[in-house]
Amino acid sequence: WLVIDRKVYNVSKFSKHHPGGSRVISHYAGQDATDAFVAFHNDKSLVKKYLKSLLIGELAPDQPSFESNKKKSLLEDFRELRCTVDKMGLLRPNYFFFFLIFLHLLVLDAASWLVVWYFGISLVPFLVGIAFFTIAQIQMGWFQHDLGHCSVFRKPKWNRLLQIVVINLLKGLPASWWNHLHNQHHAKPNCFRKDPDLNMHPLLFSLGKTLSVEVSMGMVSGLQLAHYNVFSFFSLEKRRRSSCLIIISISISSVTVNILFCNQEEKVAGKY
Numbered sequence: 001w002l003v004i005d006r007k008v009y010n011v012s013k014f015s016k017h018h019p020g021g022s023r024v025i026s027h028y029a030g031q032d033a034t035d036a037f038v039a040f041h042n043d044k045s046l047v048k049k050y051l052k053s054l055l056i057g058e059l060a061p062d063q064p065s066f067e068s069n070k071k072k073s074l075l076e077d078f079r080e081l082r083c084t085v086d087k088m089g090l091l092r093p094n095y096f097f098f099f100l101i102f103l104h105l106l107v108l109d110a111a112s113w114l115v116v117w118y119f120g121i122s123l124v125p126f127l128v129g130i131a132f133f134t135i136a137q138i139q140m141g142w143f144q145h146d147l148g149h150c151s152v153f154r155k156p157k158w159n160r161l162l163q164i165v166v167i168n169l170l171k172g173l174p175a176s177w178w179n180h181l182h183n184q185h186h187a188k189p190n191c192f193r194k195d196p197d198l199n200m201h202p203l204l205f206s207l208g209k210t211l212s213v214e215v216s217m218g219m220v221s222g223l224q225l226a227h228y229n230v231f232s233f234f235s236l237e238k239r240r241r242s243s244c245l246i247i248i249s250i251s252i253s254s255v256t257v258n259i260l261f262c263n264q265e266e267k268v269a270g271k272y
Contacts, residue, residue, distance in 0.1 A: 001056070003032040006065045009054040021180050024187045027194045032065050035079070036187050042150060091151075098152045101143055102166075108136035109170065140171050148179050 001010055002025070015022045020040060028036060041047045059065055066075055085091060112133035119125035147163035150156045160175070167175045181196040188194035 001030060002028045003059060003065060004034050004037045004051070006059045007051075007055055008057045008059065009051060010056045011054055014050075014054055020183050023180070024183045027184065027188050027191075031067060034065065035075070038082070039186070040183070042154075042156065093152055093154065095152075098143075098146070101139070102162075105136050105139040105143060108132045108139070112136060137171060140166050144171070144175070144178070145182075148175070148182055 001008055001012075003009075011018070011025055015025045018025045024040075025033075037047075038044070064072070066072055109132070112129045112131075115125050115132065116129040144163050144167040146152055147159045147166065150159040152162065153159050163175045167173050167178060185195050185197045190198065192198050
């Protein structure tokens with residue numbers, strides 16, 4: 001069960017069919033999900049039609065609609081700020097700006113390959129190509145991030161379509177994987193065990209004494225401390241599947257570069 005605008009909904013079965021994934025909606029089980037609902041759903045009138053069949057009641061008048069560990073004044077200030085931002089039109093997309101973003105990353109990506117193809121594999125062209133390619137890939141990551149937030153187009157389907165082109169085709173990573181993790185991050189930002197961005201190993205990086213201890217105790221799970229570091233390094237959580245995808249993408253890119261270089265060397269050898 002969860003609460004939206006003081007109304008209680010049973011989403012036990014619906015969570016399995018939730019378009020945003022079951023984890024995002026289950027993170028609010030037994031909690032007030034009003035602010036998350038407002039932030040994640042652009043067409044609220046359409047979504048509320050589906051909510052009618054899930055409605056099972058309302059909160060009692062004396063029951064607060066926010067968590068005990070949250071300040072009511074802070075929530076009210078946040079909601080007022082969001083309304084002000086909407087009224088000012090700050091969330092309306094600038095199509096020309098995003099067009100220039102998409103155009104320049106395509107130009108940089110194409111330039112990275114053309115420089116190596118035209119000037120050969122000597123040190124300077126190779127380094128210039130790497131610089132172009134790196135900048136293009138970073139910019140693609142941020143651009144698909146905006147698409148994942150449905151910030152580029154007003155209709156979500158166009159954002160999803162272009163996101164697939166950018167992250168799937170140009171970067172070699174699945175959009176569904178990124179959306180699944182990033183939606184959880186914004187649903188419960190910086191909330192340990194719910195925000196995937198905090199699911200990191202102590203061997204690599206962790207902040208604060210409390211987080212380090214909690215991660216360590218959760219990961220050890222009966223293992224001897226002497227074997228813990230080895231285990232944490234080689235263990236694969238669900239989100240670590242991304243590492244496999246990244247490795248595959250790098251491998252494909254390496255093969256492509258090797259083929260390109262071999263062809264270039266054959267051309268040079270043919271001249272002499």
